[in-house]
Amino acid sequence: MRQSLVVGNWKMNGTLATNKLLAEGIVAGLNASSESAACAVCVPFVYLPSIGDIVKGSRLGLGAQNIANKASGAFTGEVAASMLVEFGCQYALVGHSERRTYYGDTNQTVAERFCQAQEQGITPILCIGETLAQRENNQTFAVVEEQLDVVIALAGIHAFSKAVIAYEPVWAIGTGKTATDEQAQEVHHHIRSYIAAKDQTIADKIQILYGGSAKPDNAKGLFAMPDIDGGLIGGASLDAESFLQICHSI
Numbered sequence: 611m612r613q614s615l616v617v618g619n620w621k622m623n624g625t626l627a628t629n630k631l632l633a634e635g636i637v638a639g640l641n642a643s644s645e646s647a648a649c650a651v652c653v654p655f656v657y658l659p660s661i662g663d664i665v666k667g668s669r670l671g672l673g674a675q676n677i678a679n680k681a682s683g684a685f686t687g688e689v690a691a692s693m694l695v696e697f698g699c700q701y702a703l704v705g706h707s708e709r710r711t712y713y714g715d716t717n718q719t720v721a722e723r724f725c726q727a728q729e730q731g732i733t734p735i736l737c738i739g740e741t742l743a744q745r746e747n748n749q750t751f752a753v754v755e756e757q758l759d760v761v762i763a764l765a766g767i768h769a770f771s772k773a774v775i776a777y778e779p780v781w782a783i784g785t786g787k788t789a790t791d792e793q794a795q796e797v798h799h800h801i802r803s804y805i806a807a808k809d810q811t812i813a814d815k816i817q818i819l820y821g822g823s824a825k826p827d828n829a830k831g832l833f834a835m836p837d838i839d840g841g842l843i844g845g846a847s848l849d850a851e852s853f854l855q856i857c858h859s860i
């Protein structure tokens with residue numbers, strides 16, 4: 611049985627004060643109920659120390675939203691995996707579609723970030739997914755396969771025993787248009803089969819999260835699908851109550 615996982619992606623939102631309240635609210639909610647998936651929040655870099663203090667010793671894990679593709683040196687504006695470890699980071703998103711679209715992340719730099727995370731014992735959450743145009747051209751499977759291939763080529767398939775995959779159709783992110791349960795399951799199943807062809811044990815074990823306008827009212831249906839092991843939650847993770855509802859709907 612795979613353990614379920616729900617990860618909040620706060621993106622570039624909130625203030626120190628509001629984000630502390632949000633983290634405190636989530637921790638309190640998780641403490642009040644043992645019935646929930648494993649949960650984590652990926653917070654802006656500058657809030658890692660403060661949110662790290664709040665989640666310490668709780669059931670809420672901590673993650674970053676990006677990670678440098680190099681270990682250290684003259685890379686202005688980047689944050690190294692070794693630095694994130696100092697602040698208790700357990701997870702890092704790599705290759706979120708907003709990084710790919712607005713900041714030039716390529717499959718190659720995403721693969722490098724993935725490796726940097728693992729070298730420091732951080733679990734990379736590899737984000738993959740197709741645009742609307744790619745879906746309409748029946749390229750969804752080819753796109754996710756290529757996104758996976760470049761990481762597999764650099765890191766090796768065994769690296770996926772310590773990684774999480776998030777399938778996020780770009781057309782569903784922040785748009786209010788969720789993939790249907792069946793649409794999401796179809797791609798999750800394809801991703802798992804693609805990995806199974808290389809290593810069945812890893813495919814059986816790896817957590818594949820769905821992301822893209824997941825909310826309390828659609829999470830249950832999505833999470834009931836056999837190959838959907840949880841969610842990567844943007845907008846709905848900015849409210850403690852709705853994030854907790856999603857964590858509890860597994």
Ligand code: PGA
Nearest residue numbers: 783784822823843844845
């Ligand atoms: P959303 O974002 O839930 O607001 O669509 C998901 C994500 O970008 O990870």
